[in-house]
Amino acid sequence: MSVETLTQWISQYGYAGIFFLLMLGIAGLPVPDETLLTFAGYMVFKGRLHATPTIAAAVLGSISGITLSYAMGRVAGKFLIERFGSYLHLTGERIERAHQWFDRLGKWALMIGYFIPGVRHLTAFVAGSSKLEPAIFALYAYAGGLIWASTFIASGYLLGEKWSVVTKEIQHHFVIAACLASLLFIVIRFARRSGAIQTAKRISDD
Numbered sequence: 001m002s003v004e005t006l007t008q009w010i011s012q013y014g015y016a017g018i019f020f021l022l023m024l025g026i027a028g029l030p031v032p033d034e035t036l037l038t039f040a041g042y043m044v045f046k047g048r049l050h051a052t053p054t055i056a057a058a059v060l061g062s063i064s065g066i067t068l069s070y071a072m073g074r075v076a077g078k079f080l081i082e083r084f085g086s087y088l089h090l091t092g093e094r095i096e097r098a099h100q101w102f103d104r105l106g107k108w109a110l111m112i113g114y115f116i117p118g119v120r121h122l123t124a125f126v127a128g129s130s131k132l133e134p135a136i137f138a139l140y141a142y143a144g145g146l147i148w149a150s151t152f153i154a155s156g157y158l159l160g161e162k163w164s165v166v167t168k169e170i171q172h173h174f175v176i177a178a179c180l181a182s183l184l185f186i187v188i189r190f191a192r193r194s195g196a197i198q199t200a201k202r203i204s205d206d
Contacts, residue, residue: 006032006036007039010036014049015049015054018058018061019061022036022061023064023065025065026120026124027066038153038159038163040054040058041054041159042156042157043156045156045159045160045163054153058153059142059149059150062149065120067138070125070132073124073126074129074131107127107139109123110127110141114144114145127141
């Protein structure tokens, strides 16, 4: 979907447009989600939308889309990859990479993954196919949706008329930050695991 079509949808359909476009985008369809959110923030800046319902529509659309991805992975993961994977960007290779990332970060991948384009629906799909408990999925995925949507809407509001000029640069910085956060979590988990192994070894030696 082009940026022009995206902005027309939001201008015409308002909160409903934000909700449905985000739901479909996070579920796997080619919707530029960050651009959508930043433009929504700009619309709040212009006074054409109100902040509270804009954030509510964005968060509800986000959690609806990621829940759909989770449900697809939990109910019919392998079947969907074989039959419709190419349409939903669910190739076996990408799913395997997402599995490895999910294994390293655990449930935190659901929160960090929002900020990495092309990863959001994959982490939810992997979480579903891994049979992650719904309550744990909801806690991390929904909190991540709130943080992600609010961050980009706020960016669009603060940027005002410059929103379209620096949107890609902002996305780039957020991707770098998310990757650094992922690396930090991996290092912390490795350090804790190594410490636990050493402690257990000392106890067994004693």
